[in-house]
């Protein structure tokens with residue numbers, strides 16, 4: 419099988435059964451067909467595509483969420499190039515219709531995905547994968563709640579079908595490893611438990627996850643506003659659209675690759 423592009427990929431977290439660095443290859447048209455025909459990007463990546471593009475073979479389901487999204491960005495760049503066009507951005511300095519600063523601009527803006535920052539803890543602090551909340555952290559709840567940073571195997575659980583008002587609780591339910599005095603056998607039971615908590619205590623649990631595990635690929639990209647030269651930003655979620663570059667994104671990539679080739683050739687001479 420011709421592998422058009424491959425590069426080393428180093429994980430953010432350390433794992434027992436996964437080497438720190440692997441080789442990642444771009445994916446094929448066949449795998450793109452799989453992606454397009456799936457209604458769940460994360461699932462098709464974890465179950466079907468990532469196992470085919472990583473050498474050596476690794477247990478993908480053991481990867482932590484931040485490493486999963488960094489892998490997806492790298493795979494997007496290897497397969498489709500680094501350019502991505504957003505249809506809207508927010509500028510803090512553009513003047514809006516009310517004469518105030520701050521405007522949502524509906525125009526295309528091409529960005530380089532490789533420039534989106536990766537959030538890491540300050541001063542080489544160790545990356546946390548667990549958090550424990552005690553009764554002191556809560557207002558009503560008298561229990562100890564053990565939480566973990568979600569892995570790919572937890573992401574696969576996000577797909578369970580529940581009514582909308584419960585569905586949004588699934589990712590946080592997946593991160594709960596144990597609650598003292600309770601024995602959950604299924605994620606639905608954890609969702610039910612959260613559903614019946616006081617919202618103040620449920621928020622404590624959600625914020626604890628956010629505070630401990632806001633690590634990895636940022637969902638925001640900051641740039642200089644092309645309209646006013648001020649501070650603009652756009653949101654870049656890793657979703658199906660992320661893997662759909664525009665024609666002009668592909669043309670930019672072609673130019674970039676040609677320029678790199680020319681550099682390599684002139685270095686050889």
Ligand SMILES: [Zn+2]
Nearest residue numbers: 509512643646
């Ligand atoms: Zn502006």
